[in-house]
Amino acid sequence: MLTRHRIALLAATIVAGLGLGAAQAAQADTIKVGITFSATGPAASLGIPEANSVALFPTKIGGADVEYILLDDGSDTSRAVANTRKLIDENNVDIIFGSTVSPAAMSMVSVAGEKKVPMIAAAASGAIIAPMDDNRHWVFKTPQNDGLMADAIVENMVKQGIKSVAFIGFNDAYGDGWLNEFTRSSKAAGIALVDAEKFARQDTSVTAQTLKMIAAKPQAVLIAGSGPAPALPQRTLKERGYRGLIYQTHGVANAEFLKIGGKDVEGTLLPTGPYLIAEQLPDSNPVKAVALDYRKRYEDKYGAGTASTFGANANDCERLFEAAVPAALAKAKPGTPEFRAALRDGIEGLHGVVLDHGVATMSPTDHNGFNTSARVMVKIENGAWKLLP
Amino acid sequence: MMDTSTLLALVQDGVVNGAIYALLALALVLVFAVTRTIFIPVGEIVSFAALTYAGLDNNATPKVLVLTMGLGLVAFLRGAIRARGRALLMLGLETLAVPATVTAVVMVVVPMQLGIVANAAIAIACVAPIAPLLYRIAFAPLAEASVLVLLIASVGAHLALSGLGLLVFGPEGARGEPFSDAVLEMGPIILPGQAIWVLAATLATMIGLWAFFRFTLAGAALRATAINRRGARLVGIATDQAGLRAFWLAGMIAAVSGVLIAPLTTIYYDGGFLIGLKGFVAAIVGGLVSYPLAALAAIAVGILESFAAFQASAFKEVIVFAGIIPVLLWRSLRHVSVEDEE
Numbered sequence: 026m027l028t029r030h031r032i033a034l035l036a037a038t039i040v041a042g043l044g045l046g047a048a049q050a051a052q053a054d055t056i057k058v059g060i061t062f063s064a065t066g067p068a069a070s071l072g073i074p075e076a077n078s079v080a081l082f083p084t085k086i087g088g089a090d091v092e093y094i095l096l097d098d099g100s101d102t103s104r105a106v107a108n109t110r111k112l113i114d115e116n117n118v119d120i121i122f123g124s125t126v127s128p129a130a131m132s133m134v135s136v137a138g139e140k141k142v143p144m145i146a147a148a149a150s151g152a153i154i155a156p157m158d159d160n161r162h163w164v165f166k167t168p169q170n171d172g173l174m175a176d177a178i179v180e181n182m183v184k185q186g187i188k189s190v191a192f193i194g195f196n197d198a199y200g201d202g203w204l205n206e207f208t209r210s211s212k213a214a215g216i217a218l219v220d221a222e223k224f225a226r227q228d229t230s231v232t233a234q235t236l237k238m239i240a241a242k243p244q245a246v247l248i249a250g251s252g253p254a255p256a257l258p259q260r261t262l263k264e265r266g267y268r269g270l271i272y273q274t275h276g277v278a279n280a281e282f283l284k285i286g287g288k289d290v291e292g293t294l295l296p297t298g299p300y301l302i303a304e305q306l307p308d309s310n311p312v313k314a315v316a317l318d319y320r321k322r323y324e325d326k327y328g329a330g331t332a333s334t335f336g337a338n339a340n341d342c343e344r345l346f347e348a349a350v351p352a353a354l355a356k357a358k359p360g361t362p363e364f365r366a367a368l369r370d371g372i373e374g375l376h377g378v379v380l381d382h383g384v385a386t387m388s389p390t391d392h393n394g395f396n397t398s399a400r401v402m403v404k405i406e407n408g409a410w411k412l413l414p
Numbered sequence: 415m416m417d418t419s420t421l422l423a424l425v426q427d428g429v430v431n432g433a434i435y436a437l438l439a440l441a442l443v444l445v446f447a448v449t450r451t452i453f454i455p456v457g458e459i460v461s462f463a464a465l466t467y468a469g470l471d472n473n474a475t476p477k478v479l480v481l482t483m484g485l486g487l488v489a490f491l492r493g494a495i496r497a498r499g500r501a502l503l504m505l506g507l508e509t510l511a512v513p514a515t516v517t518a519v520v521m522v523v524v525p526m527q528l529g530i531v532a533n534a535a536i537a538i539a540c541v542a543p544i545a546p547l548l549y550r551i552a553f554a555p556l557a558e559a560s561v562l563v564l565l566i567a568s569v570g571a572h573l574a575l576s577g578l579g580l581l582v583f584g585p586e587g588a589r590g591e592p593f594s595d596a597v598l599e600m601g602p603i604i605l606p607g608q609a610i611w612v613l614a615a616t617l618a619t620m621i622g623l624w625a626f627f628r629f630t631l632a633g634a635a636l637r638a639t640a641i642n643r644r645g646a647r648l649v650g651i652a653t654d655q656a657g658l659r660a661f662w663l664a665g666m667i668a669a670v671s672g673v674l675i676a677p678l679t680t681i682y683y684d685g686g687f688l689i690g691l692k693g694f695v696a697a698i699v700g701g702l703v704s705y706p707l708a709a710l711a712a713i714a715v716g717i718l719e720s721f722a723a724f725q726a727s728a729f730k731e732v733i734v735f736a737g738i739i740p741v742l743l744w745r746s747l748r749h750v751s752v753e754d755e756e
Contacts, residue, residue: 069585223728233723
């Protein structure tokens with residue numbers, strides 16, 4: 026019998042059902058992005074600006090909502106892999122950004138390939154995306170390859186007439202990658218690598234390694250590390266009487282390094298992305314506008330002088346993703362394997378996309394896409410970065 | 415083969431590093447002997463003291479005081495569950511009044527810019543209380559538990575302090591002002607004044623500890639607690655107090671180490687852990703009971719590390735930590751295993 030109560034109940038149920046249906050329809054177009062950066066641990070000075078950049082990412086792209094899930098892996102490889110698995114299995118993300126450091130990113134590659142989820146790494150080692158195989162098919166990266174930067178250093182060395190070099194780098198995938206790339210590049214240019222040493226990020230003393238390097242009498246020393254830690258070998262070299270040229274890598278292109286290094290790092294030469302000295306670029310360079318836009322947005326939120334190249338790497342992950350989303354949305358619904366494949370294809374097909382660090386053109390064999398336009402040589406002069414002609 | 419000047423430079427570097435490891439090894443052996451706790455957070459105290467000392471160059475009140483006072487509050491609340499009357503008053507004095515007084519004094523003294531030695535004293539005063547407060551929070555309630563449980567609590571405290579350290583100090587490292595800019599040149603050896611301070615402090619600490627244990631009543635009480643906890647209680651020694659004193663001493667030693675090492679190298683919020691670990695290696699060689707052996711072993715660890723870094727820098731850490739294995743093997747073969755009574 027249709028009492029007033031029953032009519033009310035029926036009406037309520039219908040309305041609730043419609044509401045749920047509407048909610049479902051709205052839910053269906055949310056793209057989930059899983060992010061794992063090293064905001065704590067030895068790479069915290071790289072990971073913190075990256076994690077901070079996530080707050081600047083757009084929440085709506087191409088008509089779909091975007092949800093960012095940010096996790097911290099503490100610069101630890103096992104945690105990065107665990108985070109990746111959690112994001113994919115539990116949160117059902119469509120794409121992964123991360124991690125900050127090369128060893129972690131390299132281990133995440135096999136997970137991305139196994140689960141068939143595209144991944145954009147913010148770590149520098151070229152081995153993350155090469156040689157191309159089934160797993161790396163799904164992996165991209167935004168920092169310039171160490172190989173590209175090594176070539177820039179060798180080019181500068183040749184110009185300066187350097188014939189013998191000593192190397193000291195991190196004893197992890199970053200340092201190993203750099204040693205490989207630099208050995209390859211220097212050999213091709215006829216420069217002799219007279220000594221290769223390793224040190225750990227948290228080391229408090231590198232006296233022994235320094236002594237060995239100086240004993241080998243190199244004309245230049247290359248220090249391969251990131252964050253502020255590589256200031257230690259540089260200072261020790263100076264203390265021990267080394268007067269030759271010192272090169273660093275793009276991993277030290279941040280304010281903490283200048284602060285920790287102080288006067289000891291004056292005159293250092295290093296390659297870096299054009300982001301670092303964007304204001305010194307000519308206006309005709311398309312990177313300038315893009316880089317300055319990111320810097321302004323970051324510093325408006327976090328304070329002047331806080332923007333860093335690492336945050337820009339993270340922002341580039343988002344720029345690549347954003348460029349590929351509209352086409353992928355047309356092909357499939359977020360949350361499905363087809364959408365992820367479409368995202369991956371979309372990123373791989375990007376040509377001439379302007380990022381904070383350069384202009385990228387991807388290809389099936391090159392998942393970084395940068396060429397020599399993405400690097401410049403700078404010198405540290407008076408505690409600031411000076412673009413070299 | 416290396417020439418004499420390189421050899422001497424390596425030995426010098428090893429001895430200076432080893433002196434810091436010796437200080438920490440002494441602190442670790444002291445704490446373990448009295449409370450059976452392997453005090454892993456000692457590394458955090460070293461880096462906090464170093465960063466606080468370096469940060470005083472900016473004449474700002476050290477942010478670490480927030481941590482010290484916060485820990486004091488937690489310790490007070492933890493102890494207030496049981497304590498009544500006079501015991502509650504004493505608890506309040508130690509956990510609340512001491513950090514508050516230190517904060518007040520520091521806030522007054524820092525703008526006065528009294529110089530390097532005053533800065534060192536301030537840094538030590540701010541950070542050393544963290545050790546006894548940790549004891550009250552984490553270890554005193556577990557006083558009767560097994561060594562394993564205490565070790566787990568220790569690791570937990572280390573993880574918590576590590577994260578709090580990142581919050582308080584940020585990921586950037588810092589370097590302090592050296593006590594002395596003098597450089598001593600003895601032939602091929604270039605000894606910076608700071609290194610002499612380190613060696614002198616280590617020697618002074620060792621002699622001081624020896625005198626303390628030998629000649630004072632409090633020292634005798636600590637030794638008694640270390641030998642047999644239950645027996646010590648039977649003869650009227652307050653073992654909780656003994657534990658507290660041990661942690662105070664350890665905190666002071668660790669804070670002094672931090673202030674000494676700050677000018678020698680850039681310290682990061684997590685750098686102290688590795689230093690503490692190497693001190694632990696030295697303490698293990700001393701069997702966690704013998705002070706002279708631990709100190710000697712620490713110097714040996716420093717020299718081993720120096721030479722390992724020279725010969726095979728990629729394997730430096732491996733070589734140093736692998737040094738524990740033959741020591742443990744030798745000790746376990748030599749001694750018949752005794753069931754851990756208490």
